[in-house]
Amino acid sequence: xxxxxxxxxxxxxxxxxxxxxxxxxxxxxxxxxxxxxxxxxxxxxxxxxxxxxxxxxxxxxxxxxxxxxxxxxxxxxxxxxxxxxxxxxxxxxxxxxxxxxxxxxxxxxxxxxxxxxxxxxxxxxxxxxxxxxxxxxxxxxxxxxxxxxxxxxxxxxxxxxxxxxxxxxxxxxxxxxxxxxxxxxxxxxxxxxxxxxxxxxxxxxxxxxxxxxxxxxxxxxxxxxxxxxxxxxxxxxxxxxxxxxxxxxxxxxxxxxxxxxxxxxxxxxxxxxxxxxxxxxxxxxxxxxxxxxxxxxxx
Numbered sequence: 483x484x485x486x487x488x489x490x491x492x493x494x495x496x497x498x499x500x501x502x503x504x505x506x507x508x509x510x511x512x513x514x515x516x517x518x519x520x521x522x523x524x525x526x527x528x529x530x531x532x533x534x535x536x537x538x539x540x541x542x543x544x545x546x547x548x549x550x551x552x553x554x555x556x557x558x559x560x561x562x563x564x565x566x567x568x569x570x571x572x573x574x575x576x577x578x579x580x581x582x583x584x585x586x587x588x589x590x591x592x593x594x595x596x597x598x599x600x601x602x603x604x605x606x607x608x609x610x611x612x613x614x615x616x617x618x619x620x621x622x623x624x625x626x627x628x629x630x631x632x633x634x635x636x637x638x639x640x641x642x643x644x645x646x647x648x649x650x651x652x653x654x655x656x657x658x659x660x661x662x663x664x665x666x667x668x669x670x671x672x673x674x675x676x677x678x679x680x681x682x683x684x685x686x687x688x689x690x691x692x693x694x695x696x697x698x699x700x701x702x703x704x705x706x707x708x709x710x711x712x713x714x715x716x717x718x719x720x721x722x723x724x725x726x727x728x729x730x731x732x733x734x735x736x737x738x739x740x741x742x743x744x745x746x747x748x749x750x751x752x753x754x755x756x757x758x759x760x761x762x763x764x765x766x767x768x769x770x771x772x773x774x775x776x777x778x779x780x781x
Contacts, residue, residue: 502758511652527744552724558586686710
């Protein structure tokens with residue numbers, strides 16, 4: 483039995499047990515649009531709604547979540563994969579009881595894992611699925627392979643965009659790259675758009691409608707409008723004191739908007755079978771193995 487078949491068996495077992503966490507992947511076409519802030523604050527608001535929430539920082543090029551939370555994790559995903567650390571050791575406790583896992587270099591090294599390491603990681607991810615109701619994955623920005631790998635493997639994606647022309651252009655470029663990627667399924671991927679840093683509800687909806695019309699026409703993708711987060715000076719003030727805005731300024735307009743979006747996500751109907759973080763990583767590992775094998779055969 484090859485690794486891919488073993489992974490499929492573990493994922494099917496996880497689905498039968500119905501203990502898979504809901505995985506929400508937050509991404510953007512460019513950096514600097516508030517993606518990480520949204521990921522962290524949604525996690526806090528969902529925790530306040532009674533959910534067990536863990537954030538996976540998959541943007542291993544930067545440490546934005548660490549800066550925003552004012553914490554430095556002792557271990558990361560690579561320590562779990564290669565250095566014998568336990569799952570509880572790599573989960574850092576964040577504010578109000580949310581968990582936080584730093585991806586570190588582990589994500590880049592998935593394709594170089596041995597059979598034993600793959601099986602060990604998958605078994606640990608099954609444990610992680612049982613520890614959380616919701617796992618929020620904060621990807622890097624743009625259309626780099628490591629970003630598209632996560633988005634392709636995700637069944638629920640939050641796309642963050644601002645009214646800046648470059649943000650809109652880059653968000654479209656991300657969806658275009660995703661649409662061309664092997665393994666992406668329009669039918670099994672829910673893409674929800676958040677309009678960030680807008681002056682009003684009308685501006686946010688207008689931003690979504692502009693994007694939606696073009697994406698539907700040229701890519702045959704129908705994103706859903708999730709909501710807006712208004713331009714709010716409290717966000718930059720919260721960043722300066724290294725606290726999420728929902729904690730530093732809970733009554734600000736941006737914090738209230740995050741609360742509404744979190745409630746909408748928690749109360750909305752889920753149409754997809756949860757494959758959990760186990761299924762997401764299994765899909766990514768299979769894709770990486772296929773690429774590595776094709777590259778080797780082509781040499």
